Amino acid sequence: MNRALLIHAYGGADAVSIDRIDLPTAAAGEVVVRVRAAGVNGLDWKIRDGSLQSVFPLPLPATLGIELAGEVTEIGAGVTRFTVGDRVLGALGAIGAYADHVAIDADKLAPIPDSLDDTIAAAIPVAALTAWQALFEAGELKRGQTVLIHGAAGGVGSFAVQLARRAGARVVATARGIHAAYLRELGADEVIDYRTTPFWEVARNVDLVLDLVGGPALTGSWPIVAEQGRIVSTAAPEIATQTPTGKRGVWFQMRTDAAKLAEIAREVAQGNLRAEVSEIVDLSQAADAIERNKTGHGRGKTVVKFQ
Ligand SMILES: NC(=O)c1ccc[n+]([C@@H]2O[C@H](COP(=O)([O-])OP(=O)(O)OC[C@H]3O[C@@H](n4cnc5c(N)ncnc54)[C@H](OP(=O)(O)O)[C@@H]3O)[C@@H](O)[C@H]2O)c1
Structure with missing residues (x-):
């Protein structure tokens, strides 16, 4: 059968x-x-x-x-x-x-x-590989930088918050307020409830925006990206053609990577990462x-x- x-x-x-x-x-x-x-x-x-x-x-x-x-x-x-x-x-x-x-x-x-x-x-596979590749390959996130993660409480976002924090980045997360405690547990330094607070009034000079939502989350993010920063989107393919002049927007697509997946699965099993x-x-x-x-x-x- x-x-x-x-x-x-x-x-x-x-x-x-x-x-x-x-x-x-x-x-x-x-x-x-x-x-x-x-x-x-x-x-x-x-x-x-x-x-x-x-x-x-x-x-x-x-x-x-x-x-x-x-x-x-x-x-x-x-x-x-x-x-x-x-x-x-x-x-x-x-x-x-x-x-x-x-x-x-x-x-x-x-x-x-x-x-x-x-x-x-x-x-684990899609969420963790997407989070890792989008942050560190497409996003080139470095220790000491600030990353804003839209849709942080979801499958990809939950891994992204943990991985970014572990890499020494300052993590700002957008999500509904009910997810705030969860996201802080995962490592978010700041959680913005997108339903009550316009994120562009709180976050400034962000090195990397990881857009897991698209729509207004993406369009509202352009003014808050640092001069050398960028937005990586997994949700809005139009970023490839609609990035404003002078800004850096990257459309991201996950690729399979068995070695990285094995490493992440071991980390989840050891309790170093939470799925x-x-x-x-x-x-x-x-x-x-x-x-x-x-x-x-x-x-x-x-x-x-x-x-
Ligand atoms: N291109 C690729 O290779 C690739 C790979 C994987 C996923 N994706 C795409 O990436 C996106 C995210 O994937 P996922 O698996 O993480 O999805 P998911 O588990 O459904 O998570 C999406 C999260 O976004 C939150 N959200 C909804 N509206 C929001 C807003 N306006 N601002 C901030 N947060 C908001 C949702 O919860 P709350 O509203 O409750 O906070 C939810 O936690 C999806 O569109 C998916 O199809 C693309």
């Missing part, structure tokens, strides 16, 4: 169905993973809605989901890093993670440390969870658990 969360046509929550699809086999360089848990991401509903059709054309039907944790059940030719039974986590760099069995390039996977639960492991899972749902509730992600109000990650 291979259940999969599919779309047959673009649309809203009711465009998503659970169907049976063929069991995958492992091509050269791939393994098949028995999926135990898969993280919910904004890309799930952006693909479902069809809003990314022009940049991400898909043959339909298509299985949603971009990250997973589970157990290796089959090894393709040439794969030496894993054996059957190994527990692994990874970002696909494509779609298709919401299924009982998924074939994936072994190079994209990292081992799950023994002490780490599958649901926690599934919350926040606020909600665990089963496959029958996944379509609703994807729709809830679209409303954009939550803390940490939602994870779909496979039985």
